[in-house]
Amino acid sequence: MVWFSAMKRAVPSPTKRKPAADVDWTKTPYPNLIRYKPSGNYFGRVRVDGKLIRRSLETHVLSVAKLKLSDFLQDHRRLAINKGQSVKGEVIIEMFRKEIEDDHNNKPRTKLYKQEVLIALKKTWPQLYSTDIAKISQRDCNEWAARYGKDYSPTRYNGALGIVRRIFEIAVEHGYRVDNPARFVDRRRVRPKELHLPSQAQFQEMAKHIETSGAGQAKDCANLFRFLAFSGLRIDEARHVVWNDVDFEKGLLHVRITKNGKDRWIPLNTSLRQLLEQMRAERVKRITHHDLRHLFATRCIEAGVDIPTVSRWLGHQDGGALCMKTYGHLRDEHSQREALKVTF
Incomplete structure (x- = not known):
């Protein structure tokens, strides 16, 4: 042992x-x-x-x-x-909506575009609204991107991705997340659009076809078609151009309403100048519906109808005081013409 x-x-x-x-x-x-x-x-x-x-x-x-x-x-x-606090994605999205409205650099069209993207997001990714924003993972972002990319163009997809990233950035800024899972999602490559432009002869033929189509506004449509081609303006810029924007002496066109909010001047090339000069020569003097009312009163007085009667026809309630003030000179002219008929 x-x-x-x-x-x-x-x-x-x-x-x-x-x-x-x-x-x-x-x-x-x-x-x-x-x-x-x-x-x-x-x-x-x-x-x-x-x-x-x-x-x-x-x-x-x-x-x-x-x-x-x-x-x-x-x-x-x-x-x-x-410390356990959580918010749903819809709360962060509302913060993003307010950010859109409060940003004065956002133009109405930009605000509308972002609202449209939010609507599309709710259809393609409802969980983004209903889930705790901190529980959305990179995998969730990738799965949404795969779905969204099938239905939308690369440009639209990239725009939506930018908005999704901003939504998560807001969550990070307010302490509801510590990272942005969407920043790892790849953008899609936007391929340059292949241009198919008409030759000079084809352009002239197209413009002529529009002008002679027989439509009520065919001439105006053809002028707009030519104006856009000769000036290079965007359609939203062109619709705000008025005659006061055209300086024929200096050969310049003032573009006041632009996409980036900064006005610019463009030179009048030969084709643009000829088009504008032709349009100016053909334009009809502007007349309003109230001008036609004045025309009625003038013709009545010139025909010899007394002013109180014309005043009643016009619906005045002052006994002809306003008509006398407005058309009194016509009565004097009429009186002088009638006086020439008197002989002794």
């Missing part, structure tokens, strides 16, 4: 095994990302309020783990920052 005890003391004790945390976990080059050796799966690791939290990312593929890590960190860091 003594011998056994002595022999037991002589046998060296086995090496003490390190805790699982030191043996079974492998660090990666990426912060907060570790790998569990026995299964090969990656885990996210973060410390919240002094407590170490590990959660399986359920993948052994590094590239996939990196994507899932962002969602893991988002979920736990939001809790650390907001």
Whole structure:
């Protein structure tokens, strides 16, 4: 028994095994990302309020783990920052709507465009409105982008993506998120539009075809067609041009209402000058409906109808005082003409 005890003391004790945390976990080059050796799966690791939290990312593929890590960190860091406070996406979207209305640099057309995008977002991504804004992941953003990109052009898609990014930026600014998951979503390449422009002869033929189409406003439509081609103005810019904007002496056209809000002057090239001079020569003097009322009164007085009678015909209630003030000179002229008929 003594011998056994002595022999037991002589046998060296086995090496003490390190805790699982030191043996079974492998660090990666990426912060907060570790790998569990026995299964090969990656885990996210973060410390919240002094407590170490590990959660399986359920993948052994590094590239996939990196994507899932962002969602893991988002979920736990939001809790650390907001102490559990959460808001739905519709609240952040309302903040964005107010931002649109309060921004005086936004033109009416720009505001309308952004509102249209929000309507499209609600149809293609209703969860953005109903879900806690902090729980929306990069994967959610990518899935929306794939759906949206199928139905809209690259230009429209990129515009919508910019708005989605801004919505998440507002959430970050107000402390409801710590990152912007939409910033990793790729924009789509916009291919230059292939132009198919008419030759000079084809253009003239098209303009002539419009002018002789027989429509009630055919001449005006042809003039607009030529004006846009000769000036290079946008349609919204052209519709605000008036004759006072044309300076024939200096050979300039003043474009007051523009897309960027800055007016500009463009020179009158030969074709544009000829077109405008022709339009000026052909235009009919402007006359209003009230001018026609004055014409009626004038013709009546010139025909010899007394002013009180004309006043009643016009619906006046002042016994002819206003007519006398407005058309009194006609009575005097008429009186002088009638006096020439008197002979002795």
